[in-house]
Amino acid sequence: MRILAIETSCDETAIAILEIAKEDNFSKVTVLGNALLSQIDLHKEYGGVFPMLAKREHTRTITPLLEKVLEEAGLWQEKEIKSIAPEIAQEVENLLTKEEGLSASLLTLLSTIKTPALDAIAVTHGPGLEPALWVGVNFATALSVAWEVPLIPINHMEGHILSSLLLKEDTAYMLKTPHFPLLALLISGGHTELVLMEGWGTYKVIGGTKDDAVGEAYDKVARMLGLPYPGGPEISKLAEEARAHHMQSEFSLPRPMLHSDDLNFSFAGLKTAVLYALKKIPTITTSTKEAFSLEFENAVGEVFTKKVEKALEETGAHTFIVGGGVSANTHIKRMLTHMIEKKFPNITLFIPETKLTTDNAIMIALAGYTRIHTIEKNATHTPIKAIGNLKL
Ligand code: KG4
Ligand code: ZN
Numbered sequence: 472m473r474i475l476a477i478e479t480s481c482d483e484t485a486i487a488i489l490e491i492a493k494e495d496n497f498s499k500v501t502v503l504g505n506a507l508l509s510q511i512d513l514h515k516e517y518g519g520v521f522p523m524l525a526k527r528e529h530t531r532t533i534t535p536l537l538e539k540v541l542e543e544a545g546l547w548q549e550k551e552i553k554s555i556a557p558e559i560a561q562e563v564e565n566l567l568t569k570e571e572g573l574s575a576s577l578l579t580l581l582s583t584i585k586t587p588a589l590d591a592i593a594v595t596h597g598p599g600l601e602p603a604l605w606v607g608v609n610f611a612t613a614l615s616v617a618w619e620v621p622l623i624p625i626n627h628m629e630g631h632i633l634s635s636l637l638l639k640e641d642t643a644y645m646l647k648t649p650h651f652p653l654l655a656l657l658i659s660g661g662h663t664e665l666v667l668m669e670g671w672g673t674y675k676v677i678g679g680t681k682d683d684a685v686g687e688a689y690d691k692v693a694r695m696l697g698l699p700y701p702g703g704p705e706i707s708k709l710a711e712e713a714r715a716h717h718m719q720s721e722f723s724l725p726r727p728m729l730h731s732d733d734l735n736f737s738f739a740g741l742k743t744a745v746l747y748a749l750k751k752i753p754t755i756t757t758s759t760k761e762a763f764s765l766e767f768e769n770a771v772g773e774v775f776t777k778k779v780e781k782a783l784e785e786t787g788a789h790t791f792i793v794g795g796g797v798s799a800n801t802h803i804k805r806m807l808t809h810m811i812e813k814k815f816p817n818i819t820l821f822i823p824e825t826k827l828t829t830d831n832a833i834m835i836a837l838a839g840y841t842r843i844h845t846i847e848k849n850a851t852h853t854p855i856k857a858i859g860n861l862k863l
Contacts, residue, residue: 472590473503475540475614476836477608477862480627481660482510482520482601486536487832488544488589491646491840493607499838500637500644504544506536507831512699518700519690526570526602533610534576546587555582555617563613577613586618593839595860598661604857612855623839624855628657628863629674631794632666634827637837643788646837650819654788658803659795660701662687663736665782666863673842675863677782678734685771686797688738692745692767696760707800709764714802720766722748726773733769734782741770772806778831779807785814792821800830810836 472492477484493501495581510528515522541547560578568846569573594611597604601795608624615622636647651790663685665678683691686703693702697712698709713720725738745763752759783791791811797803804822821861 472840473588474591474593474836474839474843475587475589475620476593476780476832476839477533477541477607477611477834478595478623478830478832479525479610479821480597480738481603481830482514482525482528483830484508484532485830485835486533486540488540488546489833489836489840490837494616498648500594500646500837502644502833503546504540504542504837505833506540506543507530508536515648515700518694520600522600522602525586526606527602528566528718529572529603529606533606534573537614540749541584541587541772544587546589548587549583550583550585553582559617562616564703566609566613566616570609573606573610574613574708576609577702577816578708582795589618589620589837591619591621591839592623593623593835593842593845595627595630597626597854597858599627599857599859600767601857601859605861606663608787608855608857612647622855623842623843625835625838626863627830627835628662628664628666628795631659631839632668632674632792632843633655633863634831634834635794635798635821635823636790637638637823637827637833638821646840647821649792650670651789652788653784653792654779654786654792656775656784656791656798656807657795658685658775658793658797660684660690660797662686662795664863665734665740665778667786667788676863677786678736678778680736680738681698681728682737682739683742685736685738686795688771689767691742695745695749695775696755696763698760701798701802702798705769706764707802709761711801713761713765715805718761718765719789720769722766724766724770729774729777734778734785736774736778738771741767765827768802772802775803776806776818780800780810780814781860782807783811783818787820790819790821792823794823794828796829798823799825817836
């Protein structure tokens, strides 16, 4: 089965084409093409992602990115007579009226190449920034109309979960069938959730943040320390340096909800605690930054370790995975791995390859693959909508 996937929920425009074949207890995954354009440098100036700027960039870059992926996958074949049926051209134009210039660039591409052999198109329709999501949704819908391929709407967070189950074996990838129930800790710029999966496609959110997402807290604390956006990797780097020279932070920060009787989180207080502590310091040196990064990350790591332990005990899960941008964090990974090896030696742990932890389209294609059988029947009937706060 060959799936083209599109991801535009935040500040990354990503398209991938995967060939996936079912084997006994896994599926063999071949990445035929994978392209990603990050807008981070553009948003850096503002210290965060601006939805309308993100939309403009997705609109500008998505057609060239598709060309690149098709070429990489060997699916770029020029037509002898360059043309496109007028009713299709009209529908593509109608679908892309809100994305300036996009129907023109897409129609040029569609009239140049032969229809590539694809079984489905998967697209992220939430959660994320709505103006950004709409670019991907409208573009994917136009492609599915022009190429007569079923369209599968995907929840971005499902993609983060599934990318953890993708393991590299020599040159190929395997999508593992995990031993359910599976517990997922999803940690990103917009989410902090504990999700229980009883089987493919079933999700129960059993814990979440009451205020800020952990990635958001990382980014905000980094900003207070004068570090660039995105702040997660910056704080992580400083904290690791502090650990390398055995620094004992002279600051102490709270461990919010560490002993609460539920599986919820809260990071707003932690962020405010950093703000107040910083106010008392006349000059912020590199050493102050290291000390705060260390203590902040230790607090976050402790909270996650404790809550995951509680969730594993309560759910009896057989598999544990971490997903989302923050799962690239060395310290969090190390603490969770250590706790599971010590306390739950029978639980299988999956942590995604670092390059798959941040937003990409490979994970959206995987989600499309696991959903294709349920969606295909009515895929062409209901138009897909972008939903900013889409839940799992
Ligand atoms: O999943 P993602 O790429 O986008 C969202 O869907 O939010 O996650 C981005 C978040 C940002 O807040 C970024 O600072 C954080 O992931 N992040 C990290 C690390 N790498 C990225 N946070 C902590 N440590 C890291 N190494
Ligand atoms: Zn994400």
